[in-house]
Amino acid sequence: MKVKKICCIGAGYVGGPTMSVIAQKCPDITVTIVDINEQRIAAWNDSDLSKLPVYEPGLAGVVAEARGRNLFFSTDVDTAIADADMVFISVNTPTKTYGKGKGMAADLKFIELCARQIAAASKSDKIIVEKSTLPVRTAEALKSILHNTGSGVNFHILSNPEFLAEGTAIEDLHDPDRVLIGGENAEAVQALVDVYASWVPRERILTTNLWSSELSKLTANAFLAQRVSSINAISELCERTGANVDEVARAIGTDSRIGSKFLKASVGFGGSCFQKDILNLVYIARSYGLQEVAHYWEQVITMNDHQKHRFADNIVQTMYNTVSGKKISFLGWAFKKDTNDTRESAAIYVADALLSEEASIVVYDPKVTAEQVYADLDYLGTRTPAENRRLVSVVGDPYDAAERAHAIAVLTEWDEFKTYDWHRIKDHMMKPAFVFDGRKLLSGSKLDELGFQYYAIGE
Ligand SMILES: NC(=O)c1ccc[n+]([C@@H]2O[C@H](COP(=O)([O-])OP(=O)(O)OC[C@H]3O[C@@H](n4cnc5c(N)ncnc54)[C@H](O)[C@@H]3O)[C@@H](O)[C@H]2O)c1
Numbered sequence: 001m002k003v004k005k006i007c008c009i010g011a012g013y014v015g016g017p018t019m020s021v022i023a024q025k026c027p028d029i030t031v032t033i034v035d036i037n038e039q040r041i042a043a044w045n046d047s048d049l050s051k052l053p054v055y056e057p058g059l060a061g062v063v064a065e066a067r068g069r070n071l072f073f074s075t076d077v078d079t080a081i082a083d084a085d086m087v088f089i090s091v092n093t094p095t096k097t098y099g100k101g102k103g104m105a106a107d108l109k110f111i112e113l114c115a116r117q118i119a120a121a122s123k124s125d126k127i128i129v130e131k132s133t134l135p136v137r138t139a140e141a142l143k144s145i146l147h148n149t150g151s152g153v154n155f156h157i158l159s160n161p162e163f164l165a166e167g168t169a170i171e172d173l174h175d176p177d178r179v180l181i182g183g184e185n186a187e188a189v190q191a192l193v194d195v196y197a198s199w200v201p202r203e204r205i206l207t208t209n210l211w212s213s214e215l216s217k218l219t220a221n222a223f224l225a226q227r228v229s230s231i232n233a234i235s236e237l238c239e240r241t242g243a244n245v246d247e248v249a250r251a252i253g254t255d256s257r258i259g260s261k262f263l264k265a266s267v268g269f270g271g272s273c274f275q276k277d278i279l280n281l282v283y284i285a286r287s288y289g290l291q292e293v294a295h296y297w298e299q300v301i302t303m304n305d306h307q308k309h310r311f312a313d314n315i316v317q318t319m320y321n322t323v324s325g326k327k328i329s330f331l332g333w334a335f336k337k338d339t340n341d342t343r344e345s346a347a348i349y350v351a352d353a354l355l356s357e358e359a360s361i362v363v364y365d366p367k368v369t370a371e372q373v374y375a376d377l378d379y380l381g382t383r384t385p386a387e388n389r390r391l392v393s394v395v396g397d398p399y400d401a402a403e404r405a406h407a408i409a410v411l412t413e414w415d416e417f418k419t420y421d422w423h424r425i426k427d428h429m430m431k432p433a434f435v436f437d438g439r440k441l442l443s444g445s446k447l448d449e450l451g452f453q454y455y456a457i458g459e
């Protein structure tokens with residue numbers, strides 16, 4: 001079976017870039033990305049490519065190449081489903097905020113809504129692809145909803161988790177380490193293999209059973225996050241012993257059994273995936289009565305929370321045990337560089353802790369809007385929106401952020417921070433001028449020379 005029309009439900013950080021690349025690489029397939037969020041779809045259709053709702057290096061070029069040719073963005077979900085022979089589900093699967101599993105389990109209500117809508121809108125047989133990250137055995141629930149419509153339409157369900165990382169999404173999609181496809185029906189699996197084989201070497205397209213594929217996604221994120229928490233645990237020990245965490249990371253990373261990636265100590269991992277997916281893994285393990293397994297993975301989150309708090313505590317302690325009324329300038333708000341995404345960013349939690357100590361905060365991030373910064377703080381509910389706006393300001397120029405600041409905290413590893421005129425920054429700061437580098441991004445020796453009091457994670 002050859003796929004001619006693809007529909008993707010969900011035009012977010014995954015649906016948008018992933019389907020744009022499929023459209024770019026498979027000009028003979030018509031790809032329609034649909035979403036219920038009208039504003040988002042309008043932004044994807046904006047003729048000004050700088051207004052795309054997702055910032056990713058290289059994405060605008062891919063969209064420019066395919067949009068209007070074989071790539072379309074629409075809010076007409078039913079029509080796109082009815083026309084397609086393959087439907088990707090790429091909607092959000094956040095941590096549940098209510099009921100059983102609150103704070104742990106994945107909230108599958110958006111997935112179920114999609115399944116019901118697919119069931120209602122379909123007039124012909126379809127392959128349904130789970131692109132969202134889902135708990136193992138979700139395909140079973142999907143099957144049950146789709147197979148009980150009584151419409152006589154046949155559905156084959158595949159699991160095809162996405163491994164792209166934000167900030168490098170286009171690179172990751174163009175040249176993935178692997179593409180994973182889980183499924184029971186050989187013809188359906190082959191149809192999706194053929195789509196990816198248009199640009200991905202065949203040996204990098206792995207096929208497994210449905211459950212292995214679903215579970216591999218949670219497992220991959222758990223392993224990656226575990227490495228960050230492991231090196232962050234060592235960073236605290238480095239600070240007490242005179243060891244340097246970058247040197248330790250290099251020393252262990254050259255062991256080919258360990259490998260060098262994902263060993264960068266930081267203020268803590270953020271992003272929409274790691275915490276959510278580990279919590280979900282813990283919840284699943286617990287629901288099978290596997291307490292030790294659950295406890296083991298839960299420590300990854302415990303360590304990450306500790307790292308964020310300890311960074312904020314260290315700022316307070318170093319600044320003579322009080323930041324009340326002091327201006328602390330945040331360089332970076334996004335959860336990593338090269339993205340405008342702030343979901344679960346460590347910056348939010350560090351800011352919250354410092355605001356509780358009555359600090360005032362000025363934020364500069366090259367890609368994050370003031371609106372987003374306030375939305376992130378308001379969402380925590382620690383203080384009123386009015387208070388957040390009184391205590392936090394967001395500026396469009398890093399030098400303005402540094403003006404009369406008592407301290408600078410580096411929260412995101414944006415490359416441009418390294419290129420600033422740090423001499424000029426120091427001149428305009430209060431003295432002593434503190435820098436707390438949560439990313440080990442800046443040159444400590446250079447900043448020391450300039451007269452800063454420089455503190456970095458893991459030194
Ligand atoms: N963000 C990442 O880097 C990443 C990477 C790999 C996997 N994932 C997984 O992919 C999934 C999507 O993540 P995301 O970051 O793209 O989320 P997102 O919130 O950016 O996008 C999801 C979109 O789905 C839309 N939506 C929800 N219900 C809908 C419905 N019934 N009909 C139409 N549209 C609907 C929302 O309006 C939203 O625009 C999640 O399961 C996530 O865990 C994310």
Ligand SMILES: O=c1ccn([C@@H]2O[C@H](COP(=O)(O)OP(=O)(O)O[C@H]3O[C@H](CO)[C@@H](O)[C@H](O)[C@H]3O)[C@@H](O)[C@H]2O)c(=O)[nH]1
Pocket residue numbers: 133162163164165166167221224228261262263264265266267268269270271272273274335336
């Ligand atoms: O050595 C490291 C590597 C990462 N991080 C932090 O960890 C977080 C996550 O980074 P990264 O994994 O690069 O970005 P994500 O976009 O969250 O991507 C992860 O989550 C996605 C969603 O599931 C998966 O698809 C990707 O494979 C997986 O890397 C960020 O805050 C990083 O700053 C560190 O602190 N140190």
